[in-house]
């Protein structure tokens with residue numbers, strides 16, 4: 001094995017790779033992607049099998065610990081997570097500081113970062129026990145924070161978590177019930193929510209995960225690192241794409257307007273949101289499961305004739321047979337159908353990326369832990385190629 005870092009340091013050279021298209025920043029045992037074949041494995045298990053047979057909390061355990069839990073471990077893990085779902089009472093006051101119409105993602109960035117102020121011991125990242133407690137707290141509290149961001153955005157009272165419900169049931173209840181009201185979970189919709197969480201749980205070294213690793217490489221506390229990941233996820237080229245994909249479908253509106261819209265993409269006036277991926281040059285395996293889930297949810301809520309679904313399916317058909325998209329290997333990604341599905345579940349577009357953040361938290365924290373536990377870990381410090389002015393002398397303001 002060649003230690004490329006030593007080799008480069010001795011030769012005083014480095015690679016120039018904008019966007020890190022061909023640079024591996026770490027070794028990882030968590031997630032494997034074969035972009036050409038459209039394969040995604042978590043700890044070796046195919047994503048479609050996990051989405052079909054597993055539950056989100058089981059996938060969380062798998063990502064964190066490397067193996068699926070046995071029955072006793074699964075029960076213990078669920079107990080641990082539900083133990084941490086509450087937020088400190090002072091958190092309510094923190095929420096009140098946001099503008100009434102604050103974007104829920106803006107609240108998420110602030111609120112998750114603010115968890116560092118509540119758990120001082122989390123700064124001791126060298127302690128494995130602290131790392132695990134922080135991981136559990138994050139997985140447990142993210143749905144509570146996300147539901148509060150949603151309720152605040154809607155101007156409705158907060159609903160506290162209920163620990164006798166499953167992860168997805170509890171989250172949907174916190175979002176869609178009102179305090180003291182009976183809320184009956186719908187099994188099709190809660191299963192769909194759980195599956196959406198599974199599909200977004202991890203995706204190796206994407207922009208937000210790399211951000212979390214980079215922030216964590218300085219020894220920053222895990223809540224601050226996850227807040228950095230949420231900020232990165234927000235962008236429309238990353239987690240913000242599901243919101244943009246739905247906006248695009250709305251803008252197209254009807255099937256007959258698709259050719260005109262596709263021409264605009266080819267003229268490079270805009271991109272087809274929910275299409276394309278840095279790594280997948282084939283169908284995103286998550287998109288297949290998401291499309292199926294989308295149909296199930298729409299049938300359950302009686303929206304099978306949703307005009308946006310018709311636009312999406314037709315757009316997909318046209319794009320997949322058009323040389324422009326074929327040549328560039330542009331296929332639907334997970335975000336293409338997730339917007340329509342989440343809308344049918346009752347979420348406004350502003351919440352889509354928030355839900356992505358809830359699900360991705362386990363991936364971020366598992367990758368953060370793996371990085372801290374890696375003996376080769378160093379502070380992340382990319383180099384640059386300087387293209388600015390050469391050395392020059394300071395000019396007094398009167399002479400400029």
Ligand code: ACO
Nearest residue numbers: 237238239241265271272273274275276277278328333335
């Ligand atoms: N619509 C139209 N053309 C596209 C699209 C798209 N969505 N994506 C890429 N292309 C074209 C580019 O114009 C370029 O064409 P060219 O070679 O003729 O110049 C070619 O495909 C390669 O594009 P790049 O930008 O180099 O590809 P990159 O790997 O950097 O981008 C990205 C990946 C950002 C995901 C891109 O495909 C995109 O912007 N997609 C839309 C946003 C989106 O859906 N993001 C979600 C990603 S998945 C996730 O985060 C969960």
